[in-house]
Amino acid sequence: MLKISAAKLNDLFDAISAKQTLYIPVDREPNAAEFKKYESGMKLSASLNTIRSAKDFFFPQTENLADFKMNGKNIEVKDIREESEDFVIFGVRACDARSFGILDKVFLSEPVDSFYKNRRDHGTVVTMACTRPSETCFCTTFGIDPTVPEGDCAVFFDGENYFFLDRTEKGTKFVESISDMLEEGDASKLAEVQENARNIMKKLPLANLSTDSFGGDKLNELFDSDKWADLSEACIGCGTCTFVCPTCQCYDIRDFNTGREIKRFRCWDSCMYSDFTKMAHGNPRTSQLERFRQRFMHKLVYFPANNDGEFGCVGCGRCLSKCPISMNIVKVMKALEVK
Amino acid sequence: MQEAMIKRAKELLADGTVNRVMGWKRGEFSYDITPAVFETAEELDAEFVCDDLTQANVSKYLIKESRKEGKILALLKPCDTYSFNQLVKEHRIIRENVYVIGIPGGPKIDIEKIKAKEISGILSVKNEDYTLKIETIYGTETMPYYEAISGKCENCKSKKHVVFDELIGEDGDVLESNRFEMVEKLENMTAQERYDFWRDQLSKCIRCNACRNVCPACTCENCVFDNPKSGIDNKAAADSFEENMFHIIRAFHVAGRCTDCGECSRVCPQNIPLHLLNRKFIKDINSLYGEYQAGADTTSRAPLNDYSTDDCEPSIVHERGVE
Numbered sequence: 035m036l037k038i039s040a041a042k043l044n045d046l047f048d049a050i051s052a053k054q055t056l057y058i059p060v061d062r063e064p065n066a067a068e069f070k071k072y073e074s075g076m077k078l079s080a081s082l083n084t085i086r087s088a089k090d091f092f093f094p095q096t097e098n099l100a101d102f103k104m105n106g107k108n109i110e111v112k113d114i115r116e117e118s119e120d121f122v123i124f125g126v127r128a129c130d131a132r133s134f135g136i137l138d139k140v141f142l143s144e145p146v147d148s149f150y151k152n153r154r155d156h157g158t159v160v161t162m163a164c165t166r167p168s169e170t171c172f173c174t175t176f177g178i179d180p181t182v183p184e185g186d187c188a189v190f191f192d193g194e195n196y197f198f199l200d201r202t203e204k205g206t207k208f209v210e211s212i213s214d215m216l217e218e219g220d221a222s223k224l225a226e227v228q229e230n231a232r233n234i235m236k237k238l239p240l241a242n243l244s245t246d247s248f249g250g251d252k253l254n255e256l257f258d259s260d261k262w263a264d265l266s267e268a269c270i271g272c273g274t275c276t277f278v279c280p281t282c283q284c285y286d287i288r289d290f291n292t293g294r295e296i297k298r299f300r301c302w303d304s305c306m307y308s309d310f311t312k313m314a315h316g317n318p319r320t321s322q323l324e325r326f327r328q329r330f331m332h333k334l335v336y337f338p339a340n341n342d343g344e345f346g347c348v349g350c351g352r353c354l355s356k357c358p359i360s361m362n363i364v365k366v367m368k369a370l371e372v373k
Numbered sequence: 374m375q376e377a378m379i380k381r382a383k384e385l386l387a388d389g390t391v392n393r394v395m396g397w398k399r400g401e402f403s404y405d406i407t408p409a410v411f412e413t414a415e416e417l418d419a420e421f422v423c424d425d426l427t428q429a430n431v432s433k434y435l436i437k438e439s440r441k442e443g444k445i446l447a448l449l450k451p452c453d454t455y456s457f458n459q460l461v462k463e464h465r466i467i468r469e470n471v472y473v474i475g476i477p478g479g480p481k482i483d484i485e486k487i488k489a490k491e492i493s494g495i496l497s498v499k500n501e502d503y504t505l506k507i508e509t510i511y512g513t514e515t516m517p518y519y520e521a522i523s524g525k526c527e528n529c530k531s532k533k534h535v536v537f538d539e540l541i542g543e544d545g546d547v548l549e550s551n552r553f554e555m556v557e558k559l560e561n562m563t564a565q566e567r568y569d570f571w572r573d574q575l576s577k578c579i580r581c582n583a584c585r586n587v588c589p590a591c592t593c594e595n596c597v598f599d600n601p602k603s604g605i606d607n608k609a610a611a612d613s614f615e616e617n618m619f620h621i622i623r624a625f626h627v628a629g630r631c632t633d634c635g636e637c638s639r640v641c642p643q644n645i646p647l648h649l650l651n652r653k654f655i656k657d658i659n660s661l662y663g664e665y666q667a668g669a670d671t672t673s674r675a676p677l678n679d680y681s682t683d684d685c686e687p688s689i690v691h692e693r694g695v696e
């Protein structure tokens with residue numbers, strides 16, 4: 035397997051970023067990593083994952099979709115789209131890599147979202163295998179193997195060397211583009227590291243969380259469950275869970291009048307909000323119970339119903355660590371599961 | 374202490390003084406504690422928790438709870454009693470419908486501080502004589518208790534309960550805290566440095582609204598930022614300064630009503646030190662209008678809602694801005 039020694043990682047980053055924009059997770063503060071545009075000398079974060087997910091790269095929090103100019107009765111629509119530049123995201127975890135597949139199902143199915151597709155086409159996703167999962171991780175519940183992540187190219191660290199495995203055409207091109215810096219290496223220690231990580235995954239507190247009680251065919255019994263009242267009781271409707279979630283995909287479209295023109299924006303939205311899908315008569319979900327239920331029903335029932343059984347959660351654990359009142363999808367699943 | 378709380382809560386449920394208890398429920402791990410309403414002794418026995426990691430201020434929930442049938446028992450830490458009082462003063466909580474037990478405050482432990490020490494896979498946290506013993510998937514770790522103290526407890530302003538019907542444990546005093554230290558540091562920066570500091574901090578904001586929604590001073594039925602008719606709702610931030618405006622405006626809205634409970638900074642997923650904005654307002658109010666602590670009582674008039682002829686002139690503020 036091709037590898038590079040840990041000491042030369044930054045040389046590799048320098049080489050990649052000389053050709054295209056590179057993003058890597060860096061520590062902003064201890065235990066608070068974020069993806070940053072690589073600049074020479076930046077250190078790859080040792081944190082397990084970033085606070086914000088990597089979905090921003092393809093589905094940014096806000097984007098300007100189009101501009102309109104009004105001239106009497108004429109409306110001129112300005113398509114302000116530009117071809118995205120090629121970029122590489124390095125160090126995406128297996129959970130987030132899977133989330134791109136979930137977002138693809140939404141944005142790349144007909145009618146294709148060309149804004150999203152543009153970025154997706156130009157982005158190369160380089161993933162990094164997990165060796166030290168956190169107690170909040172439960173990706174394996176959704177059939178994700180964190181020791182062999184998806185993505186265009188997967189990277190594995192054995193403590194001394196980074197090994198590269200291309201998984202798609204784009205990944206092969208990526209590895210070729212850096213091949214002069216890589217060398218053939220012995221991956222025997224790597225197998226040990228992977229085995230060790232798999233054993234840890236089995237011992238995680240959420241390792242036995244099951245999806246058996248959920249899925250597209252469980253609509254009525256779950257929707258009508260009397261547990262939602264208790265579960266949603268303390269929810270403050272903030273939307274933190276939806277904004278840190280790699281698979282939350284809802285957006286709103288807003289027009290702003292700048293005085294000279296109209297600017298149309300798309301921005302993340304949250305089903306936890308009172309103005310979510312607000313129509314002439316108001317929000318169809320009038321209580322926080324209904325809004326709360328929507329988030330989890332979407333991930334555990336509606337999404338699989340429309341996507342061949344695939345769940346809309348990747349078990350990244352972000353909503354577990356960031357909800358201000360510590361309510362989350364795991365507590366919901368445990369409360370609703372049929373034992 | 375937790376046992377004493379459960380015992381007393383059960384008594385009050387049994388003798389009909391209250392029909393519900395506002396407290397906290399344990400979760401999957403030792404730290405994911407959720408505010409909850411308990412209705413029976415069995416529920417209390419099974420799930421009630423109030424330990425070193427129980428930080429949430431439950432006052433805001435009492436707005437809704439005090440409008441329900443019957444009386445509810447609320448267990449309030451000293452800082453929570455200020456929030457409670459302020460909400461009573463603003464006619465948001467119906468005082469008669471809440472039975473308040475003052476409980477001891479912190480210093481509480483913040484799991485984020487433990488995680489910041491690169492301790493991960495946390496299974497349990499125990500306080501053994503002010504050393505934390507942390508069981509993790511990767512083995513046992515220890516760290517001094519004081520290094521894991523929650524930000525909101527670091528500069529505790531008061532150990533005194535400003536409102537209660539009874540107490541569990543002892544009442545304390547208003548403390549001499551150094552809570553304005555960082556504000557002073559910011560004041561002593563040049564305007565550019567200060568601007569850079571805030572731009573750097575606020576640019577981390579993901580506008581998740583946790584700070585606003587958790588804030589006991591933010592109780593508007595429809596926040597201006599959620600109301601399309603207000604003209605300033607900014608769900609889509611057209612430029613990176615809009616999130617900054619959200620925070621500046623919010624700080625103005627809670628000025629004179631913020632009790633410095635620390636919840637905003639505690640819940641921020643991006644660790645933005647929001648309390649510094651509010652403390653700047655508190656410090657200014659103290660120096661311009663005389664010492665004032667929001668929530669300390671329910672009768673005094675708040676400086677920004679009151680007029681007296683010796684109020685400071687707007688020019689004072691103007692001069693400062695110029696300098």
Ligand code: SF4
Pocket residue numbers: 268269270271272273274275276306356357358359360361362
């Ligand atoms: S579940 Fe938690 S994070 Fe999500 S809206 Fe409710 S309180 Fe906020």
Ligand code: SF4
Pocket residue numbers: 275278279280281282333346347348349350351352353354363
């Ligand atoms: S629901 Fe929670 S655990 Fe699942 S993908 Fe979203 S943030 Fe991660």
Ligand code: SF4
Pocket residue numbers: 276281282283284303304305306328329330332333
């Ligand atoms: S409905 Fe809510 S939870 Fe589901 S994707 Fe949309 S914002 Fe996220």
Ligand code: SF4
Pocket residue numbers: 082083127128129130164167168170171172173174180348349350351
């Ligand atoms: S959820 Fe799985 S893939 Fe994601 S960080 Fe944890 S172990 Fe890695």
Ligand code: SF4
Pocket residue numbers: 577578579580581582583584585640641642643644645647
């Ligand atoms: S909690 Fe933090 S990230 Fe969320 S809106 Fe407030 S300041 Fe921004």
